[in-house]
Amino acid sequence: MRPFVRGDVDGFFGLALDNLVQLLLIDALCRSPYILGFSDELVRGTILPGAAISLVVGNIFYARQALKLARETGRDDVCALPYGINTVSLFAHVFLVMLPAKLAAEAAGAADPARVAWQAGLLACLGSGMIELGGSFVAEKLRRITPRAALLSTLAGIALGFISLGFLFRTFAHPIVGLSTLAVVLLVYFGRVKFKGGLPGGFVAVAVGTALAWAIGLAPAGEAPTGSAGLMLPVPVIGDVLAALSEPGMLAAYFAVIVPMGLFNVVGSLQNLESAEAAGDGFPVVPSLAVNGGGSIVAALFGSCFPTTIYIGHPGWKAMGARAGYSVLNAVFVTIVCLTGTLAWITWVVPVDAGMAIVLWIGVVITAQAFQVTPxxxxxxxxxxxxxxxxxxxxxxxxxxxxxxxxxxxxxxxxxxxxxxxxxxxxxxxxxxxxxxxxxxxxxxxxxxxxxxxxxxxxxxxxxxxxxxxxxxxxxxxxxxxxxxxxxxxxxxxxxxxxxxxxxxxxxxxxxxxxxxxxxxxxxxxxxxx
Known part of the structure; x- marks a missing residue:
């Protein structure tokens, strides 16, 4: 199997859009004065570079894993597991860990409540990663006793509600962009045709969506970003992690959030592995989940408060023609965005509406798979x-x-x-x-x-x-x-x-x-x- 194929471009647009949304959420929730109120330096100089390190670790591993499976089986259609920041954990860590920690620190008269909140987030991310790492050694037993219908239908419920219906609302809220790009996606992936000249369908959908968004005033979003971009390299924050671990009562205070979220991540990742196997790509459970947990641990050690996960959507990316290269492209994209301060510029130029039809299609494919590959x-x-x-x-x-x-x-x-x-x-x-x-x-x-x-x-x-x-x-x-x-x-x-x-x-x-x-x-x- 070649490291890069044309379908990797389509897969990249969808996966990069998904990761971009998570980065936007991190930037908005962390810097908002009404929520965490973190400084630009902390968010864009520490948290985002830390997130980039964790995403690179996983994306490169899963790309290499796909190439290895392709060599072992002699196939050329193996698709790497999609990987990124866990949306559910993102909100849980912001609103159930860091915000309460900030409010408690303010009430106690702490000199820097924001730093206390950030350290609490590091602790939660580290704990979640350790649970995922430990869970990787028992997950295969759970997989063997759980019917495929149960694992895949759970993902289908998430896909139908949180992905498909959510983006369907947005499609009909902005129908000129939404329905036009949906037509492109349905034409290419359900109609099984390709554009003349070899243009990838995902690229065409995003390009058409961006052009229409600018034409009707959906883009650009607000004023052009101010400030110059610059290189911000990730730096280990082991001292802050140790400070959080040694803070009396901090682990106990957020234990009720850390443990459930860690367990949810293990089960969710296991379901995504089952979904990949149902699509024809059987990856080993222990290394797949171990690297997933390791990514969260690396994130915490380099300053990010947000765990990573094996993403929902493998069957959709595979159906697009994505193989291993889309994962590498995503790693490169995330690194550039997080280390150069260009996040604001990208979102100013390319609105989410331009790529939402791809994500909507992914949700449809996952839901359909739950019925197609079960008895x-x-x-x-x-x-x-x-x-x-x-x-x-x-x-x-x-x-x-x-x-x-x-x-x-x-x-x-x-x-x-x-x-x-x-x-x-x-x-x-x-x-x-x-x-x-x-x-x-x-x-x-x-x-x-x-x-x-x-x-x-x-x-x-x-x-x-x-x-x-x-x-x-x-x-x-x-x-x-x-x-x-x-x-x-x-x-x-x-x-x-x-x-x-x-x-x-x-x-x-x-x-x-x-x-x-x-x-x-x-x-x-x-x-x-x-």
């Missing part, structure tokens, strides 16, 4: 596995709507009374908030249990539901608490929150039904069909 009889389990992810996205949309209406601030904080207000319109928002927390676990367990029920392995299905009861009892699934402008995961001991054991008891009841099923039921294929 036909398991289709109901795929649907069951999709629902929690879509529900979690709906909960996020509901909270965004409340914040847009002026809630989520000191004058109008989120509180328990919202539940009754929603129920007045027959919207059971407390169920949506509960589904949002730990939805990756919920989707995987429910889909697995459904597959086992379809195969009449009732006792094994009951054991999976016992696991769901345990996860619910300790708060890794469903348990949430109110903050000023959000509902967030609340890891708790069951004896401290007996009122929250309803989910655990519900799963225990489901398990009891399945344990009893062999003795109180008999096959009825004639009534229900094959």
């Amino acid at each position: 036909k009889a398991h289709a109901p389990a795929v649907v069951i596995g999709i629902l929690p992810g879509v529900a979690a996205w709906g909960a996020v949309m509901a909270k965004n709507g409340l914040r847009a209406a002026g809630m989520g601030n000191p004058d109008r904080p989120f509180e328990e009374g919202l539940v009754a207000a929603f129920q007045g319109s027959d919207t059971w928002i407390d169920g949506a908030f509960a589904l949002e927390q730990g939805f990756i676990f919920t989707a995987m367990i429910l889909a697995t249990a459904t597959v086992l029920i379809i195969e009449r392995k009732f006792t094994v299905a009951g054991l999976w539901l016992l696991a769901a009861a345990v996860l619910s009892a300790v708060g890794l699934m469903h348990g949430y608490r109110w903050t000023m402008g959000d509902t967030v995961l609340d890891v708790f001991a069951p004896w401290d929150h007996p009122d929250r054991l309803g989910w655990a008891l519900g799963y225990l009841a489901m398990a009891a039904v399945l344990f009893l099923a062999p003795s109180v039921t008999e096959p009825d294929d004639a009534a229900h069909g094959p």
Whole structure:
């Protein structure tokens, strides 16, 4: 397999756009005076260069891994695993670790609250990476006992809600750009044609989208950036990492965020590996996940507070024709953007709208794959596995709507009374908030249990539901608490929150039904069909 092929250009545009969005979020959330208020020097001189190091490590490894698999199998269609900054962890570390650390430091009269917040973020990133690294040695066992329908349907729920529907909204909000670029993407990748002259479809979509965005006034975004770009090399920040580790009570304060996010990253990366294997590229679990965790550790040691992950979307990049080169191109792109201060200029010239059709298409491909590569009889389990992810996205949309209406601030904080207000319109928002927390676990367990029920392995299905009861009892699934402008995961001991054991008891009841099923039921294929 050649290191670079034409399809790598298409894959690069999609993956680079995804990584660019994460970098924009980091820049905006960290520098905002209303959130973290970090200095330009800290963000653009330390955090972004640290993020670049972590992204280069992973992208180069996964590109080499793809080339190695191609040599071993004699194939020329192996696609490298996509890799980048974890969006869920990004928000969790900002709003559940660094912002509380900053507020606590301000209340305690600390001389530099922003630095305290940054060090707390480094600790969270380091802890997440260590959990991912350790999890790599047990993940294969989990993969062997989990049906493909469960692993892929969980990803499909994320793809359908957080990727496809989100970008579909934006497509129809700016239809001239959105629908034109969508037509290009559908034509090339579903119509299986190519542009004369060998122009990559992804390049054409972004070029057309950029031109139309400038023509109708979507670009440029605001005033031209000020200030000159300059080289900012990454520097180790081991002293700050050690300071965070030695700070009394800091690890304990954010343990309830670090552990769940680390576990979510392990499971999510495992699902992405299964998705890649379903598309024909079987990569070894231990090194793949170990490097994933190692990337997060490297990020923390060089100043970035944000873990990395194996991205969702491998089947889509592969269908575009991407192989190993798109990963290398992404590493080069991210390095240039993060080390030269050109991030603001790129986003000023090329709006997100120009490439959103590519990301929308990726979400469609992932959702379709969940049905295409699983047994036909398991289709109901795929649907069951999709629902929690879509529900979690709906909960996020509901909270965004409340914040847009002026809630989520000191004058109008989120509180328990919202539940009754929603129920007045027959919207059971407390169920949506509960589904949002730990939805990756919920989707995987429910889909697995459904597959086992379809195969009449009732006792094994009951054991999976016992696991769901345990996860619910300790708060890794469903348990949430109110903050000023959000509902967030609340890891708790069951004896401290007996009122929250309803989910655990519900799963225990489901398990009891399945344990009893062999003795109180008999096959009825004639009534229900094959």
